[in-house]
Amino acid sequence: MKEQHPNRAIVMEVSNLEKSFGSNKVLDDFNLKLYKGENLVVMGKSGSGKSVMVKCLVGLLEADDGLITIRDKNITSLSQESLDILRTEIGFLFQGSALYDSMTVRENLEFPLRRHKERLDITESNQELVAEALENVGLAHAIDLMPSELSGGMKRRVALARALILKPSIIIYDEPTTGLDPITAKEIIALMNTIQETYGTSALIITHDIDCARVVADRVILLIDGKNYIEGTFQELAGSTDPQVRAFFK
Numbered sequence: 634m635k636e637q638h639p640n641r642a643i644v645m646e647v648s649n650l651e652k653s654f655g656s657n658k659v660l661d662d663f664n665l666k667l668y669k670g671e672n673l674v675v676m677g678k679s680g681s682g683k684s685v686m687v688k689c690l691v692g693l694l695e696a697d698d699g700l701i702t703i704r705d706k707n708i709t710s711l712s713q714e715s716l717d718i719l720r721t722e723i724g725f726l727f728q729g730s731a732l733y734d735s736m737t738v739r740e741n742l743e744f745p746l747r748r749h750k751e752r753l754d755i756t757e758s759n760q761e762l763v764a765e766a767l768e769n770v771g772l773a774h775a776i777d778l779m780p781s782e783l784s785g786g787m788k789r790r791v792a793l794a795r796a797l798i799l800k801p802s803i804i805i806y807d808e809p810t811t812g813l814d815p816i817t818a819k820e821i822i823a824l825m826n827t828i829q830e831t832y833g834t835s836a837l838i839i840t841h842d843i844d845c846a847r848v849v850a851d852r853v854i855l856l857i858d859g860k861n862y863i864e865g866t867f868q869e870l871a872g873s874t875d876p877q878v879r880a881f882f883k
């Protein structure tokens with residue numbers, strides 16, 4: 634069982650988040666705290682608002698109300714430039730791997746470096762950073778391949794290497810195991826824990842995958858009716874007698 638880290642610093646905090654589309658109230662007083670170095674899993678059934686929550690966090694959607702603080706900065710009051718800089722401290726692994734099909738693995742990894750590296754305090758060369766990121770996902774040998782030459786699991790690893798290349802302090806995984814066979818999913822799940830150890834990242838993980846939550850979660854939040862219905866360790870939630878919670882863990 635993984636440990637909780639309640640005494641660590643908070644790197645991301647969402648308070649009283651509200652978001653509606655017309656009469657459809659998707660988020661209704663949603664709250665979360667992400668602690669430094671922890672893996673926090675958010676679960677919820679399809680359509681419960683997980684993606685809307687992530688889009689509000691990264692500024693792709695504007696919340697109707699609430700406060701989002703990332704590394705002590707209130708993102709709703711940041712200028713576009715400050716928001717862009719803050720985004721470089723967050724790595725994203727979105728559903729599907731979203732690699733650029735016309736670029737090699739190396740070029741895919743160099744892309745964020747070209748855009749953002751000079752703003753950051755990184756001294757290693759691009760070549761060193763690409764080699765290190767690929768090494769950390771076990772794909773050093775794939776550096777000159779095209780995405781079409783990679784399996785689904787390899788693509789997910791490359792996408793993860795790309796998400797890590799700027800050495801973000803926070804990583805957001807949106808359904809990291811969706812579409813993968815069970816064995817490949819297990820490899821990605823194990824890799825998520827390795828990354829937590831190697832990079833010391835704090836991770837927000839959106840997933841339906843109970844096996845993924847069991848293995849990676851320090852804490853789990855269950856999102857029901859727009860609210861954090863219950864939160865605790867995986868074991869605490871899995872042992873709950875509440876019928877709405879049990880429905881997820883049976």
Ligand SMILES: Nc1ncnc2c1ncn2[C@@H]1O[C@H](COP(=O)(O)OP(=O)(O)OP(=O)(O)O)[C@@H](O)[C@H]1O
Pocket residue numbers: 654657659677678679680681682683684685686
């Ligand atoms: N741009 C939008 N305009 C209108 N309604 C939207 C928009 N984006 C999301 N919604 C609605 O918000 C609700 C939550 O959607 P969301 O995609 O966040 O669910 P989810 O929990 O991520 O689901 P899944 O697990 O299937 O990805 C749904 O009712 C959806 O129809």
